[in-house]
Amino acid sequence: MSEMEQTPTPSRPPVVILCEPQLGENIGMVARAMANFGLHDLRIVNPRDGWPSEKARSAASRADHVIDAVQVFDRVEDAVADIQLLFATTARNRDIPKPVVGPDEAAAEAVAYGQKELTTGYMFGRERWGLNNDEVALSNKIVTLPVDPSYASLNIAQAVLVCAYEWRRTATSGQLPFTLDDYEGEPASQEAIQRMFEHLEGALDVRGFFRPVEKKPVTVRRLRNIFQKADLTDNEVRILRGVIASFEKYPAKYGNE
Template sequence: MSESTPEINQAIPPVVVLCEPQLGENIGMVARAMANFGLHDLRLINPRDGWPSDKARSASSRAHHVIDAARVYDSVEEAVADLKLVFATTARSRDIPKPVVGPDAAANESVAQGLRGIPSGYMFGRERWGLNNDEVALSNRIVTLPVDPTYASLNIAQAVLVCAYEWRRVATAGALPFSLDDYDGEAATQESIQRMFEHLETGLDARGFFRPVEKKPVTVRRLRNIFQKADLTENEVRIMRGVISCFEKYGVKDKS
């Protein structure tokens, strides 16, 4: 069983900028969402309850490396000064002529730029009313999520999680952190499977399973198809042979 972590193709992860976050708990949950998907650069603009925050640390669910490295700024301009690609996240239409993209398209662009060593970042607004127009104006793109317009508001950590997920999905080409494909060993050879079929059919035939006899060919084909669809491994074939051998130990049913 492999549990290796997928490579990120050396793309620079985007930073996450929170504009005037109100609750330490929300900052902590943002840090947790970032850590889930490999982001680590958290920037805070004038957090209402100050910084550092014990509540944020507690809510981060051990994403302490993100909390400990978080930096505080006095303005959006300072927080994004080193970035060359900035996405402003919002659920509301703005009277600002900027490209509007979904989180998937934003991730594609962020990863592409990150592979070239170009830093990018996502801005998220206040819990109650998001980003203001002046803050959105500092961005290159607007990111909005494909939510139901009748209930478009997301918790800030949820919004961060969606964007972080999309970034990692693109950065790793959708690779999952582990696979169980090889848990039971190599795929069974057709020779092993055919011998198992013959073993099974002999045992079933001896116990009168194939009745009426004229339907035996159809039943045999269906049985074989069941096991072929299972993509059996050699170990699984051995287990099946053991099962068949077990019921063979009992007396053959009287066919009379």
């Protein structure tokens, strides 16, 4: 899969709204965080340095599909007009009676709405002081992250990254993009494992591995346990048999005692 190819999810991704962002670099890093987790609708309200921004594009690290689709608005109300479930992100206590949820709970709600093809969104404030109370008042709920209250400052891209991660983790049920499982063989049968171990035990016995002899039963049991815990595949058992056969070619040092 190419870096720019988007993997579909069973839920409509949320919109990200940035209120009066100051630096193009921050906008670009937000776009990059969004692209990492399958979000693509970025809306900007009154960017201080104007738009388009080459600094934003550079910082986006090839998340061009997000940058190219950016919508710019003069008013927050217009940017959120079509959103049916809007979260305002803030790290500060607000004198506004609204439900406050964590990013995981917000993600669960956003996914549920998105599965019904409803529009959801996360609104983020300015780099220096966040959202104002009028902007927070537009939201349905407040999202706050479980940060250390003695240092609650996150930059915009970090906050977007956490929310986007939680959304995608929920939308995909935690499915990872790849695994490193051995697809070359099915799990080995107990018969195959036992035959391999008997092969190994015989080869080790000939070479005097089990010394002192009276401790052989304990050593054999521990060796067997190593291989049982390994969840070997058929292919791995064949490889191990080949390894054993390779050192069987050399003369035994101690003879068959």
